[in-house]
Amino acid sequence: MSFYSPVITNAAEVARSESLHLFRYVEDPDQYKVETFEKHGGYEAWKKVVTSMKPDQVIAEVKNSGLRGRGGAGFPTGMKWGFVPKDSPKARYLICNADESEPGTCKDRVIMERDPHAVIEGMAIGAFAIGCHRMFIYIRGEFGHCIERMEGAVKEAYTRGHLGKNVYGSGYDLDMVVHSGGGAYICGEETALLNSLEGEKGLSRIRPPFPAIAGLYASPTIVNNVETLAAVPHIINRGADWYKTMGTEKSAGSKIFSLSGHVKRPGNYEVPLGFSLKTLIYDEKYGAGIRDGKKLKAVIPGGASTPFLTPDMVDVGLDYESLQSVGSMLGSGAIIVLDEDTCIVWTIMKLIHFFRHESCGKCTPCREGTGWLEQLVTRIEHGEGRPGDIDKIDDLCGNILGRTICPLGDAAVMPIQSAIKLFRDEWQYHIDHKKCPCPNNHEFK
Amino acid sequence: MILTEESVKAIKERLKQYPQRKSVILPALTIAYRQVGHLSDEIYQEISRVTKVPYVEIAEAATFYTMFPKEPRGKYLIQVCHNISCALLGADSLIGYLEEKLGIKKGETTPDNLFTLISVECLGSCATAPMMQINYDFYENLTREKVDAILEELKAKA
Ligand SMILES: Cc1cc2nc3c(=O)[nH]c(=O)nc-3n(C[C@H](O)[C@H](O)[C@H](O)COP(=O)(O)O)c2cc1C
Numbered sequence A: 001m002s003f004y005s006p007v008i009t010n011a012a013e014v015a016r017s018e019s020l021h022l023f024r025y026v027e028d029p030d031q032y033k034v035e036t037f038e039k040h041g042g043y044e045a046w047k048k049v050v051t052s053m054k055p056d057q058v059i060a061e062v063k064n065s066g067l068r069g070r071g072g073a074g075f076p077t078g079m080k081w082g083f084v085p086k087d088s089p090k091a092r093y094l095i096c097n098a099d100e101s102e103p104g105t106c107k108d109r110v111i112m113e114r115d116p117h118a119v120i121e122g123m124a125i126g127a128f129a130i131g132c133h134r135m136f137i138y139i140r141g142e143f144g145h146c147i148e149r150m151e152g153a154v155k156e157a158y159t160r161g162h163l164g165k166n167v168y169g170s171g172y173d174l175d176m177v178v179h180s181g182g183g184a185y186i187c188g189e190e191t192a193l194l195n196s197l198e199g200e201k202g203l204s205r206i207r208p209p210f211p212a213i214a215g216l217y218a219s220p221t222i223v224n225n226v227e228t229l230a231a232v233p234h235i236i237n238r239g240a241d242w243y244k245t246m247g248t249e250k251s252a253g254s255k256i257f258s259l260s261g262h263v264k265r266p267g268n269y270e271v272p273l274g275f276s277l278k279t280l281i282y283d284e285k286y287g288a289g290i291r292d293g294k295k296l297k298a299v300i301p302g303g304a305s306t307p308f309l310t311p312d313m314v315d316v317g318l319d320y321e322s323l324q325s326v327g328s329m330l331g332s333g334a335i336i337v338l339d340e341d342t343c344i345v346w347t348i349m350k351l352i353h354f355f356r357h358e359s360c361g362k363c364t365p366c367r368e369g370t371g372w373l374e375q376l377v378t379r380i381e382h383g384e385g386r387p388g389d390i391d392k393i394d395d396l397c398g399n400i401l402g403r404t405i406c407p408l409g410d411a412a413v414m415p416i417q418s419a420i421k422l423f424r425d426e427w428q429y430h431i432d433h434k435k436c437p438c439p440n441n442h443e444f445k
Numbered sequence B: 001m002i003l004t005e006e007s008v009k010a011i012k013e014r015l016k017q018y019p020q021r022k023s024v025i026l027p028a029l030t031i032a033y034r035q036v037g038h039l040s041d042e043i044y045q046e047i048s049r050v051t052k053v054p055y056v057e058i059a060e061a062a063t064f065y066t067m068f069p070k071e072p073r074g075k076y077l078i079q080v081c082h083n084i085s086c087a088l089l090g091a092d093s094l095i096g097y098l099e100e101k102l103g104i105k106k107g108e109t110t111p112d113n114l115f116t117l118i119s120v121e122c123l124g125s126c127a128t129a130p131m132m133q134i135n136y137d138f139y140e141n142l143t144r145e146k147v148d149a150i151l152e153e154l155k156a157k158a
């Protein structure tokens, strides 16, 4: 056991690049220390912001950069910050969402473990932009080491004067609290996160009101993902125009993709948005192709909640619009690769189990529907499916989609709908022959 | 008192960080769990006395989260991720291997109270699958050989 995740990154390539930035120092074993972070230019953006900029200027810069949320929904970050009412007499809050738990996603953990000050600096800038003086990071409780690391970094940041009263003599006070969750995926959904942070069960809230108007303690609140915030200092240092040199017109900047499943080199890779999915899977620098000489069967491109792609669809850019144009989503950037031996029904069985387990139970379609779906899918995979089961599943999905309080319901059904659309024959085979036709030999070595 | 002086002090420190008292519930439960290894009504009562948050509110929140179990577990809680990225690389057979080695079924504790084996949802180690978490430590890119070594080491330490 070591403190660091042994995950492969492309830090060396990022360090050579003119523009990639998030992973530049993640292989430096001292980067987590404040002195090293400062030596690498850390906290300069925060100093510039708090001593010489106005909140509106910060928001404008981030808006112009085209940065979009990396937590899954891709909402423009600067625009979101702009929703916080300027004249509210209430306290405002900035919360960094570090509840990372969507199957396939393992990027935020690496940033927090190895470059925790980058997260603090990004949060500080966001806090200043919305007039927040007490910011929170909500880290999933299972990440004991990340929590420790982040707490250590916060202490250092206070000692060096990056946080606390009258930061750098600017007159601005900023405190930071590291909060840990209790083990519930739904708490990554921002309104459930707010309830959880308030000491309640992690149930999603009905919107409106949106958190920017009435969030934590009914005060204006902004929730942003770890990776989103970690990009902000670079935008301040190098400017919105620089940021836009990476990516596509509507998907600016770079993004970390977590590549998992049946590739030879699973890992976390930072590439510009719009980067070719095919290259990421097959190039020696990244995934290096499918392991054991097998062929590709399907890809889930954006985390467990996104629709499947078949091999003929992987020649696609990794950006919000391109993935949408082939019927899927960028999501959290978690690319899950399935080889030819893998059964699609089995895969769905694994996915729906997760969503059923994590449903908060507040709305009936999601609570009941995910349970029925799990039962039906499991019985088909086990060769006990009945004629009509596939249509039943499809109907159930239709009855959940768009009818729930939070997007978890949609997240549960979107991969299922696409799996039926793209692989209907395979589902039917299970029912007709009362067995699974795939080797599914997922042996641990 | 079940909670030690140190835990009580830690909870009081956390209380200062929040504009509203109730927010301390999860941190307090975490501190108690780390000390005791499980939770109980008595512990909720003690947290309530320390934080002045009503007992029912603490009990209600605690039941929602998976990390605050009431039943005692073995000294080492082995949590194997069974979600998709890990399953693709053999999580099910990893669980089978552990069951065989420990002589227990998933969900059970060894008679010497050393190991409890459970399977859990994604732990953010998908690109280093298969993986397990033992108490707070992550063990990734697992192989049979590694699992053997890890169990030996823990047994030796116990
Ligand atoms: C069920 C569910 C789980 C989510 N989990 C996370 C998470 O773990 N981390 C995260 O940043 N966003 C998560 N989100 C998205 C958040 O609700 C929110 O959109 C995001 O934190 C906003 O940050 P961003 O704009 O920087 O992406 C989740 C959403 C849903 C519906």
Ligand code: SF4
Pocket: A186, A203, A204, A358, A359, A360, A361, A362, A363, A364, A366, A367, A404, A405, A406, A407, A408, A409, A410
């Ligand atoms: S969709 Fe599911 S997780 Fe979301 S609020 Fe409804 S029951 Fe809860």
Ligand code: FES
Pocket: A102, A103, A104, A105, B081, B082, B083, B084, B085, B086, B087, B121, B122, B123, B124, B125, B126, B129, B131
């Ligand atoms: S799927 Fe196992 S750690 Fe993410």
